[in-house]
Amino acid sequence: MNTDEQNQKFLKMTTAPVGRLITSLAIPSILIMLITSIYNMTDTFFVSFLGTSATAAVGVAFPLMAVIQAVGFFFGHGTGNYIARELGAQHYxxxxxxxxxxxYSAFIAGAVLACFGSLGLDPLVRLLGATDTILPFGRDYLRFILIGAPFMMCSLMQNNLLRYQGSSFNGMIGMVGGAVINMGLDPLFIFVFHWGIAGASLATCLSQVVSFGLLFIGSTKKDNVRIQLKYFSPSIANYKEMVRGGLPSLVRQGIASVSGIFMNNFAGSFGDEAIAALTIVQRVFNMAGSLVGGIGQGFQPVCGFNYGxxxxxxxKEGFRFSFLAMTIPLIPLGLLGFVFAPQIIALFRPDDLLLIKIGTQxxxxxxxTILFLGWITINNMMMQTMGKAFKASLLAFARQGLFMLPLLFILTPIFGLTGILASQPAADIATFALSIPLSASVFKEMKE
Structure with a gap:
């Protein structure tokens, strides 16, 4: 990208109407996250026809998926931050x-995970929280997930790399293309070919290969940085740069994996229905997370340019706009979800009354506590973009690490299953309280 284009981008980011600018940047990210959430939800929906234990197996796989995402985001954000600066300095x-x-580091990391995970598949499924009845379903589901791990990590890495170069549209095509294919293959493999939960896993694996290919092609478009083997430079200096830019994302996704493992193991003592219910709730709530996260990603470049x-x-104007854009839609969504919770859960397993009862609660x-989601997210993204590494990492770690994990150990012995179900919303309230002084200190520093 030449100097004139850089100057035009700078002018646009610092003078265009903030609301319109954030909206235009957020739309591709919202679409990517929304389609991915729909795919995850439909995947769970189709698997739910195979039974409660099969549904729970999808939830058992979540911590492993979180690890794959953590590593993919680590390499994507770590390289993307550095590349954005180098392109600005014309160091192509x-x-x-x-x-x-x-x-190539992401691909190697995925291959290593696939090898070790496949060799110790049964112990891995047990570690992730599978009961005796969930184990065979979890084994079949994770087998293809592990095979697809290198492609999944590289897809996440490439998507973020394109986004940092201002090529969100190319990233959107790759991620959405794979998700749409997955939604088509799921019913074909499960109901037509009768491959069961292994068919759902195979569909996910193949869709990740497709996304990988589309994103790789996208990296060759326009002025995007092309990925060439001859430039592979695994030096200590390069990995230090990756750590600088990618560590917060690794921590955030990593703690999601750890909390997921503990959640599954705690819930497993109350039956497969408990794990399956939590799986369904998580998949549905990811829809709200896609809206919030997409708007936050639209805010980040605007925040970065103007803060710099x-x-x-x-x-501040961008913060207010993004917070309202996140929170206002959450009000009716939260109310509707509260009222129609039984009907929503019953869409997945209409014949399992215990699952519906647990899922409804x-x-x-x-x-x-859904209203806190926007405030927590926008503050976290603002602090990370400003380079407030400690505050951003603390807030990112707080929700599922600092608060949720201790609450699981405290509330479960006292309230049983209800304690498990209440641990996440209780952690949201505590994280919201923590974010207030952190946010106030950041705004205090921003004086005209």
Whole structure:
């Protein structure tokens, strides 16, 4: 990208109407996250026809998926931050070296995970929280997930790499294309070919290969940095740069995996229905998370440009706009979810009354604190973009690490299953309280 284009981008980011600018940048991210959430939900929906234990197996797989996402985001954000700076300085060769290093490192990391995971598949499924009845379903489901791990990590890495270069549309095509194919293959493999839960897993694996290919093609478009093997440079200096930019994402996704493992193991003592119900609730709530996260990703570049230019008024304006855009839709969604929780859960397993009862309680707990989601997310993204590494990491770690894990150990012995279901919304309230002084200190620093 030449200097004139860089100047035009800078002018656009620092002078265009903030609301319109954030909206235009957020739409591709919202679409990617929304389609991915719909795919995850439909995947769970089709698997639910195979029974409660099969549904629970999808939930057991979540911590492993979180690890794959954590590593993919680590390489994507770690290389993307560096490449954005190098492109601005017109150091194109350095950018190419980092892109290749991040890409091939992600693939190697995925291959290592696939090898070790496949060799110890049964112990891995047990560790993730599978009961005796969930174990065979979990084994069949995770087998193909592990095979697809290298492609999944590289897809996440490439999508973020394209986003940092201002090519969100190419990333959207790759991610959405794979998700749509997955939604088509799921019923074909499960109901037509009768491959059961292994068919759902195979559909996910193949869709990740398709996304991988589309994103790789997208990296060759326009002025995007091309990934070439000759630029693969696995040096200590390059990996240090990746750690600088990718560590917060690794921590955030990593703690999601750890909390998921503990949640499954705690819930498993109350039966497969408990794990299955939590799986369904999580998949449905990811829809709200896609809206919030997509708007936050649209806010981040606007925040970064204007904070760097010391245009703090625009940063604050963008924060207010994004917070309202996140929170206003959550009000009716939370109310509708609370009222129609039984009907929503019954869509997945209409014949399992115990699952519906547990899922309804969990869903209503989550709806009661859904309004905090926007505030927590926008503050976290603002602090990370500003380079407030400690505050951003603390807030990112707080929700599922600092608060949720201790609450699981405290509330479960006292309230049983209800304690497990209440641990996440209780953690949301505590995280919201923590975010207030952190946010106040950041705004206090931003003086015109």
């Amino acid at each position: 060769k350095n950018a190419s070296k980092m892109a290749a290093t991040g890409f 230019a010391k245009l703090y008024k625009r940063v 969990a869903f209503r707990f989550q709806c009661s």
